[in-house]
Every structure is written in structure tokens, then in C-alpha cells.
Amino acid sequence: MFKRLGVLPAFLLAALLGACTVKPQASSVNSNVAPEELVARLAMEMDQGCADGWIAGREPRVFKSGYRRIPSVEKAKFALAYAKFLVEQKQDLSVDMNSYVPYAKRALFAYHYWSSEKSFRDSSPHLQNYWVHESLLDASELYWRALEGEGPADSARVIGHDTEQNMVYKFMESENKQSSRSDFRNQLSAEEKR
Numbered sequence: 001m002f003k004r005l006g007v008l009p010a011f012l013l014a015a016l017l018g019a020c021t022v023k024p025q026a027s028s029v030n031s032n033v034a035p036e037e038l039v040a041r042l043a044m045e046m047d048q049g050c051a052d053g054w055i056a057g058r059e060p061r062v063f064k065s066g067y068r069r070i071p072s073v074e075k076a077k078f079a080l081a082y083a084k085f086l087v088e089q090k091q092d093l094s095v096d097m098n099s100y101v102p103y104a105k106r107a108l109f110a111y112h113y114w115s116s117e118k119s120f121r122d123s124s125p126h127l128q129n130y131w132v133h134e135s136l137l138d139a140s141e142l143y144w145r146a147l148e149g150e151g152p153a154d155s156a157r158v159i160g161h162d163t164e165q166n167m168v169y170k171f172m173e174s175e176n177k178q179s180s181r182s183d184f185r186n187q188l189s190a191e192e193k194r
Helices: 008-016 035-047 072-088 103-114 125-148 155-169 181-193
Strands: 172-174
Touching: 035 072, 035 125, 072 103, 072 125, 103 125, 103 155, 103 172, 103 181, 125 155
Parallel strands: none
Antiparallel strands: none
């Protein structure tokens, strides 16, 4: 029976393993649409389910923090603000790996961005850490995938994006120095004392 249906065994296996099946639709991409709208559309589409391999090419788009309840439009706004922040920091990993913005600097940006959100402020510091981390990874992926649909990216940009996501996923300060959520909290405490 399964041989005749072909796709069914793979579908059943994916369902049994809890795999997510939502993928960005090509129809949501249009070269005449502003990046803001592309990112917002993709965020809305992705919030309808989850996607395997979303975070650093291996983790599904499933969130533990209150970030998961933020409207898609707000996630898109953060993705655009985060992309602008990285441009202002002159990060361009397709040209120079040393342009990577350290994790703590990214985390502080996200922390300050989300601090105006009541549900973020009401979360425990532990869940705020998750929120910051999840939003950084998700924002980068939303922005990348929305604009990736505009046309093929060169291999240096693809490698730069993938490297960045892996480094953020691992809380990297640089290629050779890993930090942690608690390191970010220590820097936040030091900043608040000033």
C-alpha cells in the first residue's frame, strides 16, 4: 500500500517524529514589494506553524519564551531594526569575518528593544534571556529568508549568514570566544550601574 502512495511513508514518519512542515511559499515573494512587507508576510506565514531547520539550520522554529506570543508584525519590525543595527555596526561577514558583532552587543540591543514590551518586562530574567536569544535568531532568519526570495544570494553571503547564525546560536563573542546567557546578564548589570 505505501509503495503505491509514495509520499505517505515520509509524511507519516515526519508526523510521528514531530517534524514541522510549514515552509515559506514562493508566492509570498515579489520583487516589487518593500522589505518590510516581505518580512512581515514571512513572519505571519511562519507563525501559522513551525519550520524544521529554521534556527541555525538545525532547530525548528519553536519558542520557549513570551516571544512566541508577539504578533507577527512586531517580530517583523524587530527583524528590520536588528538588520539596521547590524548595518550600523558595519557587519559584513561575506567580506570580513572580523566584522561579526559580538553576542553581548546584540543581546543588549535586543534587550533594550524589547524592554518597552510589557510581557517582556513581566517575564523572569531567565525567560527574558530566552526571549532575547530566540528573537535574535528568528529576526536574522526572517530577514534573510524574506530577502533571499528576491533573488539568488552569492555563496559568500550564504556562508556569512550561516556562520553568523551558528555563532549567535552558540553565544559567540568572536570566532574564538564563546560566552553565555549569564555573560550577557553581567554586562547588562554593569551597564545599569553606570
